[in-house]
Amino acid sequence: MITLVYLARLRETLGTAAEKVEPPHDVGTVGALLAWLRTRGGAWAAELAPGRAVRVAVNHDVAKPDTPVKHGDEVALFPPVTGG
């Protein structure tokens, strides 16, 4: 089980703030997780398409496509930050 958190614009376009998912066993990285979510189609395929500016954090640390994702992790998806 992985907890997905969606923030800011992504929360609105995907229509959800958080969910728990059970991806297939071969989904072991951030990149693979995004690819799996894209198979949902629609807004998921559009918003998470390669080349879109989607940032990812695993357990509150900035992640890259090859960052491992495992059972119990909290994975957040969000647009580039605009604070300050």
Next chain:
Amino acid sequence: MPVRVQKADFDVAREIAALHAGDARIGAVAAFIGLVRDISDAAAVSTLTLEHYPGMTEKALTGIVDEAKSRWKIYDALVIHRVGELKPTDQIVLVVVTGAHRGDAFAACEFIMDYLKTRAPFWKKEQTPAGERWVEARASDDDAAARW
């Protein structure tokens, strides 16, 4: 706490005084205060809504402060960032750095702001007469952070 994310406004004078109170080693205090402007990309802004990612935002800010302390000779640093609904002229962010001398205090203060702008998870949504919109990240902010 050297890092605070809060809805409430902050008192700059009080925060600065608290940071250097009783510490006679300090010869320099550098501070930056960010304010909400009323114009963004030529559109009038009536309200700005700030969102963050509780937990990660505090962790990211603490990491930025720790890095500043490792790179410059400074004694302490404070970051306060507001979230929620803000209006033009409101204070949005405060960075205060104390040190023995101004050079390191100025540099560390600017570094913290540049890194905060590009690495701390905050997002701005503007309410304008034409409706609301999420603020887009600026390449100039990435350039500013890359200097360090």
